[in-house]
Amino acid sequence: MVHQELIVLDRIINEIKTEKTLSHSNWERLKRVFEERFDKAWRLVQEKRIKKYVFQPSNRIVWIAVGQDAEYQIFPKAGYCSCDDFYFRVLDGNTGICYHLLAQKIVDALNSYDLIKEEDEFYDLLLKEWKTQIFVNESSISYV
């Protein structure tokens, strides 16, 4: 099941890249496969809450999803996201992908995301900031 949704997603992402647009039929397929996760991912896409940071001159890339309470780091190549959903559901094998990763794949395929260029000297600083937010987020849920 988990494996299957990723295969379907791969196919749709390739079509988006070829067609350079998200067709209505693919939109419906995504909604059918991912249901609520797609609704959330689509909201991130529409609200432009997926940011691509490119650090200069190294060209290091960091993808960030701006959530309600925290910002999450997405590692598309590793298929990893720093959110709770990923931690609890994806690593447990209940789902194949969290909605941040789903949104990131869509905006990347559409070539439509917030591109932020930063100097390399800010890389460590920003990374530390993102890690702190993740830490705060994790510690807050452990008390629930």
Ligand SMILES: [Zn+2]
């Ligand atoms: Zn996530």
